[in-house]
Amino acid sequence: MKGVTARSEGTVRLGPGTLYGALKRLLEAGLVKEGGERADPERGDERRRYYRLTQLGLSVARAEAGRLDALVRAARRKKLIGVRPA
Amino acid sequence: MSPAAAERIYRLLLRAYPPDFRAEYGREMGLLFRDQCRESDVGSLGFWARVLWDVARSAPALRADAWRSRGSENTAPLEVIMKLAAMLTLLLGGVIGILNAAVEWVAASQQSISGTHEVSLGLGIFASALLLTAGVALLRPTQGGRQAARLALFASLVSVVAARLLFPWMSIFSQLVGFGLPVALLIVLYWPRKSSPLGAA
Numbered sequence: 001m002k003g004v005t006a007r008s009e010g011t012v013r014l015g016p017g018t019l020y021g022a023l024k025r026l027l028e029a030g031l032v033k034e035g036g037e038r039a040d041p042e043r044g045d046e047r048r049r050y051y052r053l054t055q056l057g058l059s060v061a062r063a064e065a066g067r068l069d070a071l072v073r074a075a076r077r078k079k080l081i082g083v084r085p086a
Numbered sequence: 087m088s089p090a091a092a093e094r095i096y097r098l099l100l101r102a103y104p105p106d107f108r109a110e111y112g113r114e115m116g117l118l119f120r121d122q123c124r125e126s127d128v129g130s131l132g133f134w135a136r137v138l139w140d141v142a143r144s145a146p147a148l149r150a151d152a153w154r155s156r157g158s159e160n161t162a163p164l165e166v167i168m169k170l171a172a173m174l175t176l177l178l179g180g181v182i183g184i185l186n187a188a189v190e191w192v193a194a195s196q197q198s199i200s201g202t203h204e205v206s207l208g209l210g211i212f213a214s215a216l217l218l219t220a221g222v223a224l225l226r227p228t229q230g231g232r233q234a235a236r237l238a239l240f241a242s243l244v245s246v247v248a249a250r251l252l253f254p255w256m257s258i259f260s261q262l263v264g265f266g267l268p269v270a271l272l273i274v275l276y277w278p279r280k281s282s283p284l285g286a287a
Contacts (some may be wrong), residue, residue, distance in 0.1 A: 018116060
């Protein structure tokens with residue numbers, strides 16, 4: 001959750017409900033899978049579940065990143081971003 | 087407010103989520119909330135506003151998901167209703183309807199029976215036979231079975247209407263069964279419902 005907040009420069013704050021709701025849907029869609037359960041010494045040795053992208057999830061993430069990249073390039077060509085306002 | 091008190095409040099808030107989801111992720115969500123408590127001021131209004139916003143944003147959608155998946159999985163009551171409807175159709179429309187028409191035919195044949203009355207009785211027997219067919223088709227819980235039942239019910243209704251027009255003194259029982267049963271079954275067969283493994287009716 002802290003990672004998401006940091007990467008989005010504070011604009012996206014995930015709570016436990018939003019995070020696990022999304023994880024449930026991703027698991028059902030086969031985009032992520034459980035990567036086992038292990039203790040986290042930094043957090044009082046409580047056992048935590050870990051999740052990892054599946055091959056399908058990686059393909060979907062790449063396709064989505066490609067789509068966004070094309071969108072940003074189109075926006076740049078139209079000078080909607082990347083230019084200083086006059 | 088202490089972090090322990092905040093965790094107790096959060097455990098109460100977790101009740102907003104569906105039981106299956108709580109059983110699967112409740113512990114993890116509690117641990118994550120504990121992390122948040124360590125890193126934030128649990129006494130601040132902003133902290134609780136974020137927590138409540140998270141629950142309000144995610145719980146209704148998950149409840150709706152759970153409700154939808156339960157609805158699509160649970161088709162057993164519908165199948166039971168269709169089976170009962172099929173048996174009722176077989177009994178009332180088919181067997182009793184044919185017997186009733188045959189008795190009327192015999193009774194009428196002992197007197198001088200008019201041509202239109204004869205045709206009307208024939209149509210009544212034909213309508214009952216179609217109801218019998220619809221009942222048998224409904225016993226097969228497939229899309230094809232339901233389609234056949236719909237066709238047989240429509241044809242039966244048309245036959246009864248024709249018989250009633252030819253012979254207005256049709257018995258109350260014949261009218262109740264002849265009009266009521268196909269109309270009720272057609273309403274059931276065309277009633278919009280959630281998708282099921284058998285497909286929409």
